[in-house]
Amino acid sequence: MGKSILITGGARSGKSLLAERLTLELGRPAIYIATAEAHDAEMEARIAAHVSRRGPEWRTVTAPLDLVGALEESDGQGPRLVDCLTLWLSNLMHAEIDWPDAGDALATTLSAQTSPVVIVTNEVGGGIVPENALARRFRDAAGAINQRIAAAADEVHLCVAGYPMRVK
Amino acid sequence: MGKSILITGGARSGKSLLAERLTLELGRPAIYIATAEAHDAEMEARIAAHVSRRGPEWRTVTAPLDLVGALEESDGQGPRLVDCLTLWLSNLMHAEIDWPDAGDALATTLSAQTSPVVIVTNEVGGGIVPENALARRFRDAAGAINQRIAAAADEVHLCVAGYPMRVK
Amino acid sequence: MGKSILITGGARSGKSLLAERLTLELGRPAIYIATAEAHDAEMEARIAAHVSRRGPEWRTVTAPLDLVGALEESDGQGPRLVDCLTLWLSNLMHAEIDWPDAGDALATTLSAQTSPVVIVTNEVGGGIVPENALARRFRDAAGAINQRIAAAADEVHLCVAGYPMRVK
Numbered sequence: 481m482g483k484s485i486l487i488t489g490g491a492r493s494g495k496s497l498l499a500e501r502l503t504l505e506l507g508r509p510a511i512y513i514a515t516a517e518a519h520d521a522e523m524e525a526r527i528a529a530h531v532s533r534r535g536p537e538w539r540t541v542t543a544p545l546d547l548v549g550a551l552e553e554s555d556g557q558g559p560r561l562v563d564c565l566t567l568w569l570s571n572l573m574h575a576e577i578d579w580p581d582a583g584d585a586l587a588t589t590l591s592a593q594t595s596p597v598v599i600v601t602n603e604v605g606g607g608i609v610p611e612n613a614l615a616r617r618f619r620d621a622a623g624a625i626n627q628r629i630a631a632a633a634d635e636v637h638l639c640v641a642g643y644p645m646r647v648k
Numbered sequence: 649m650g651k652s653i654l655i656t657g658g659a660r661s662g663k664s665l666l667a668e669r670l671t672l673e674l675g676r677p678a679i680y681i682a683t684a685e686a687h688d689a690e691m692e693a694r695i696a697a698h699v700s701r702r703g704p705e706w707r708t709v710t711a712p713l714d715l716v717g718a719l720e721e722s723d724g725q726g727p728r729l730v731d732c733l734t735l736w737l738s739n740l741m742h743a744e745i746d747w748p749d750a751g752d753a754l755a756t757t758l759s760a761q762t763s764p765v766v767i768v769t770n771e772v773g774g775g776i777v778p779e780n781a782l783a784r785r786f787r788d789a790a791g792a793i794n795q796r797i798a799a800a801a802d803e804v805h806l807c808v809a810g811y812p813m814r815v816k
Numbered sequence: 817m818g819k820s821i822l823i824t825g826g827a828r829s830g831k832s833l834l835a836e837r838l839t840l841e842l843g844r845p846a847i848y849i850a851t852a853e854a855h856d857a858e859m860e861a862r863i864a865a866h867v868s869r870r871g872p873e874w875r876t877v878t879a880p881l882d883l884v885g886a887l888e889e890s891d892g893q894g895p896r897l898v899d900c901l902t903l904w905l906s907n908l909m910h911a912e913i914d915w916p917d918a919g920d921a922l923a924t925t926l927s928a929q930t931s932p933v934v935i936v937t938n939e940v941g942g943g944i945v946p947e948n949a950l951a952r953r954f955r956d957a958a959g960a961i962n963q964r965i966a967a968a969a970d971e972v973h974l975c976v977a978g979y980p981m982r983v984k
Contacts, residue, residue: 488809490774490941492959582657603808605658606826607766607943615944623660624769630809640825640939640974641959643968643984648811656977658942771976773826775943776951791828798977806976816979 488601488632494642499600506596507558509537515568517544529613532623544571548589555595565601569625587632601626650761654801656769662810667768674727674764677705681728683736685712712739716757723761733769737793751793757801769794818926818929822969824937830978835936842895842932845873848898853880853906880907884925891931901937905961923968937962
């Protein structure tokens, strides 16, 4: 069975670098599953810069919606890093896909993987209640999906200022 | 002496379910002290749905303001779950009651209970400074009352993605 | 070598009181390095009230921008408490000073101190993405500088409801 690790934390808390390090410790080369999509030239340039920074130990695939498919296709080829769950949720909501169902399907897929999976997500519920109703709905969904995937994961870590704290 | 446990965490971090589980481990049946009040039919329906979900092991009482009275009346009848401190603070501020005094009275009452008390509260100070002055004032008050009750509690846990991290 | 400790946490999480206690445990008298500046009479009165509350065991110096200079000048004279890093960053950005460079210089200075340094900072990335572009930029910078100083510090603690959780 492939180990699954969830890394959560606030914005700019060092989650992605920590997750990259952990993934490479689980095997090389590794597969980076990006949930971000390039919608314009600026975004394309930023993504290309990230690919180049990560270097030749990584192969990058893009999965803005079909994360389950990307995990199933890449299983057996090395450890995977999914960056990130929160953006995937945002993509699902934008495409009006049933996100609780998608979260359940992801949790089931995780448990069936033979290669390891590291997933980055975000803590978004630590501020005051947002005035914007859409922001409140997103915040609730993000918290719910974090709980769902944390329950399925073997390990959960909270990243603070670049360092992991063990949650599960 | 009844043990007192404070469960804090962000929105949708799984605090309430964790607190329900912990309360039932301390004894059955348990008493649910709700600080939310039904102001309209929609809210009444939501509260009724929660009561029905918790099931017959729980008796529900409502204490939007007089939390001290609700704890004193129910002492000796089983473990109590207070859900939640942040909403209680909001009710106090809205009713223009002196909340630091009320927090002190709650802390004193906690120390005198013979049955256990589990209290749910919220982390609301982890975002950027709110632009709204009222939101800043509420954020400061919520942090202050969390510190006051944490100091009086026997245990404090931070809930992240459904899992508790021991704080005190 | 002087030990360096970073205390992070949300607004009103009890960081400053915790940091004051830790600093006095490292030696007395102690030096309080304030990054806040009095711009008007109200602010002056608040600062004077803080100085008076801390009492005679503390000497207060002000360093809204030149934190490196304040640390170098006070080294060898007792433990220092810097309160806080987030406000210092805000001062740097307002003065249009290159904050990543300043953060690097601070990290280098920390490693060269012979007396201990305790630094208070803030978690500001735990809420939803701010709508305001300036707030997003500040949030990113605050997270980056927290990571930079955490990497240089001997210890990092997350303060929750007045209690420290060990991060590093």
